Amino acid sequence: MSDANPHPATALPDPASALTPAPREAIRVENVTCAYGRNVVLRDVSLTVQTGEILVILGGSGCGKSTLLKHIIGLETPRSGKVYIDGQNLTDAQGAARRNILAGFGVAYQSGALFGSMTVLQNVMLPLQEYTPLDAPARELVARLKLRQVDLEQYADYLPSELSGGMQKRAAIARALALDPGILFLDEPSAGLDPITSGELDALIIRLSRVLGLTFVVVTHELASIYAIADRAIMLDKSVKGILAQGKPADLRDHATDPRVTRFFNRGAV
Amino acid sequence: MPAASTALPPIASLELRRDDAGAVLYISGRLDAPGSAQIWPQARQLVHGEIRVDASAVTYCDGAGLALLYDVIQRGATVEHLPDRYATLLAQLDPTTPLKTAPAVVSPPFLIGLGQRALAAWQQLYQAIAFIGELSAAVALVLRNPRQLRLGETLLHCAKAGADALPIVALVSFLLGVILAFQSAIPMRQFGAELFVANLVGLALVRELAPLITAVLLAGRTGAAFAAEIGTMKVNEEINALVTLGLEPVRFLVLPRVLAVTLMAPLLTVLAEVIGIFGAALVLLTFNIPLMTSAGQVMDTVGFTDYIGGLAKATFFGFGVAAIGCLRGLSTGAGASAVGNSTTRAVVSAIVMLVVTDGLFAVAFFYLGW
Ligand SMILES: Nc1ncnc2c1ncn2[C@@H]1O[C@H](COP(=O)(O)OP(=O)(O)OP(=O)(O)O)[C@@H](O)[C@H]1O
Ligand SMILES: [Mg+2]
Numbered sequence: 001m002s003d004a005n006p007h008p009a010t011a012l013p014d015p016a017s018a019l020t021p022a023p024r025e026a027i028r029v030e031n032v033t034c035a036y037g038r039n040v041v042l043r044d045v046s047l048t049v050q051t052g053e054i055l056v057i058l059g060g061s062g063c064g065k066s067t068l069l070k071h072i073i074g075l076e077t078p079r080s081g082k083v084y085i086d087g088q089n090l091t092d093a094q095g096a097a098r099r100n101i102l103a104g105f106g107v108a109y110q111s112g113a114l115f116g117s118m119t120v121l122q123n124v125m126l127p128l129q130e131y132t133p134l135d136a137p138a139r140e141l142v143a144r145l146k147l148r149q150v151d152l153e154q155y156a157d158y159l160p161s162e163l164s165g166g167m168q169k170r171a172a173i174a175r176a177l178a179l180d181p182g183i184l185f186l187d188e189p190s191a192g193l194d195p196i197t198s199g200e201l202d203a204l205i206i207r208l209s210r211v212l213g214l215t216f217v218v219v220t221h222e223l224a225s226i227y228a229i230a231d232r233a234i235m236l237d238k239s240v241k242g243i244l245a246q247g248k249p250a251d252l253r254d255h256a257t258d259p260r261v262t263r264f265f266n267r268g269a270v
Numbered sequence: 271m272p273a274a275s276t277a278l279p280p281i282a283s284l285e286l287r288r289d290d291a292g293a294v295l296y297i298s299g300r301l302d303a304p305g306s307a308q309i310w311p312q313a314r315q316l317v318h319g320e321i322r323v324d325a326s327a328v329t330y331c332d333g334a335g336l337a338l339l340y341d342v343i344q345r346g347a348t349v350e351h352l353p354d355r356y357a358t359l360l361a362q363l364d365p366t367t368p369l370k371t372a373p374a375v376v377s378p379p380f381l382i383g384l385g386q387r388a389l390a391a392w393q394q395l396y397q398a399i400a401f402i403g404e405l406s407a408a409v410a411l412v413l414r415n416p417r418q419l420r421l422g423e424t425l426l427h428c429a430k431a432g433a434d435a436l437p438i439v440a441l442v443s444f445l446l447g448v449i450l451a452f453q454s455a456i457p458m459r460q461f462g463a464e465l466f467v468a469n470l471v472g473l474a475l476v477r478e479l480a481p482l483i484t485a486v487l488l489a490g491r492t493g494a495a496f497a498a499e500i501g502t503m504k505v506n507e508e509i510n511a512l513v514t515l516g517l518e519p520v521r522f523l524v525l526p527r528v529l530a531v532t533l534m535a536p537l538l539t540v541l542a543e544v545i546g547i548f549g550a551a552l553v554l555l556t557f558n559i560p561l562m563t564s565a566g567q568v569m570d571t572v573g574f575t576d577y578i579g580g581l582a583k584a585t586f587f588g589f590g591v592a593a594i595g596c597l598r599g600l601s602t603g604a605g606a607s608a609v610g611n612s613t614t615r616a617v618v619s620a621i622v623m624l625v626v627t628d629g630l631f632a633v634a635f636f637y638l639g640w
Contacts, residue, residue, distance in 0.1 A: 117606065133303065134310070134334060138337065141340065142303075145336065145337050148364070149363070153371075161505075161604030180302070207359060211359055
């Protein structure tokens, strides 16, 4: 967000966003506690994401990044707290209202999660078929161009099981992008991708955010990717069970006081 | 910008106008999915061959709109004056390059198809034979060195396939005994021969029905579970992980399961026989035949060879059901639907196997004079 705060690498909730008047909130997470059974993974997490912003969530393996994502997108119900998507309360929404909110965002899961019985093309066409009035040839063309964007044009008619791990990942991203939804959640999109493909994916994310105003929440460990795309980064930590620091990646790297943050941005050195 | 198209309150619109340089197609409005859907059919009609498309009045253009513009460009149009930010998105899609699609798969001519199917059938048979070989090798290994058997796993499967199946086997065999007794008692009574219903039901259950019904239940309960479990492991590359760890899947996964079911099938069959005969005796009680009399009749009719023959069949059935379940699991293809296919095929082939081998047993017993 803004550079107003010289030490943004402090803590909860982003002070800049409270001061800036206009931009709409795409996501608001209020005091959410995430737990599996008795295992509390995150406690009292609050954050907001502005429309058009690219937020990166980072942190060590097992600190609860995927868990936070699952709670934001409504796959898991928070133990306490609320999640608002585009101003609507997702946590308490039911039935048609809930489906409406869900249609407003796309998700690419850490494991791909393509439908195994459908070809890659059919996977990408499925949301178009369910949510748009486009006719069949138009849907197919939209889907094939999405696949061209992730460089899978020639593999449209393959089954997911016939693709490599990284290719499945890219196909999943194409499916998440199919509707150009207002908000996109990507869980480690570049894990398993080579640096060139990963760079192209970063460029695609930035273009979509700048031109179409899409909001992104991206979980990633790739430092290069974090510097390239993040408007703001949030670092989670296991020991505090919550947000350790947040701010622009460069500020976090240069000004963070917490050694855990500095270590992360200097690749474990220090 | 054309102040045209007042008719509809459209999201997006198309208008064909002519100027000195020829025809120009004006696209305006929001090119999101609903907007593009409105004008796409018309665009297909209007654009074939070279034409200029003026997109200066496009106010928004996402993936659907870009696909529409791509489509008209592929049909020969040149898109002009598209607002810069959308133009960068369009340029990135490389709109002048046609889509590369894989050539459609043509189904092979009849003879080749026949050959391929024969080959596939042969490979399946080969697989089954190889599987039996591997299983025998694993058995031989365990006989020489019993500690190679995973005893805990075997006992677990005994509990799952045997103990957990007690209620369903009891329920079905009780019902079977009751139905058999009731349906045969009515006609038999006309001849005053209700007493012999016990002989009939006892013999039918011990020789045929108890082993068969137990095996069918095992196929649906346990064989299917084996296929699904091992199939999922195959899909998740867990089988590959076993192989690279130097653990043969047949010894590690298959042997405990097959052994467990082979042991449990005759025990369940004994239960089915007892409960089925008990059900029949209850029915006969309503025909004024005391329980002890029915029991005596059964003891007199059912010989030792009948009993042993039934149990031998049950043992073989149990082995077959478990082995087929595991084999289907191991030959699972890729993807979630492949697991479903394997499970279905495990149950179907197990039942076919039961029918065929039951026939063979009947012939064998006939010649043995049992
Ligand atoms: N379905 C689940 N049931 C119980 N506990 C879970 C479940 N999923 C995750 N956890 C626990 O929650 C914690 C956080 O897991 P999570 O998957 O969110 O980590 P992550 O930050 O995404 O890690 P990674 O970078 O490795 O993907 C872990 O301690 C894990 O054991
Ligand atoms: Mg994760």
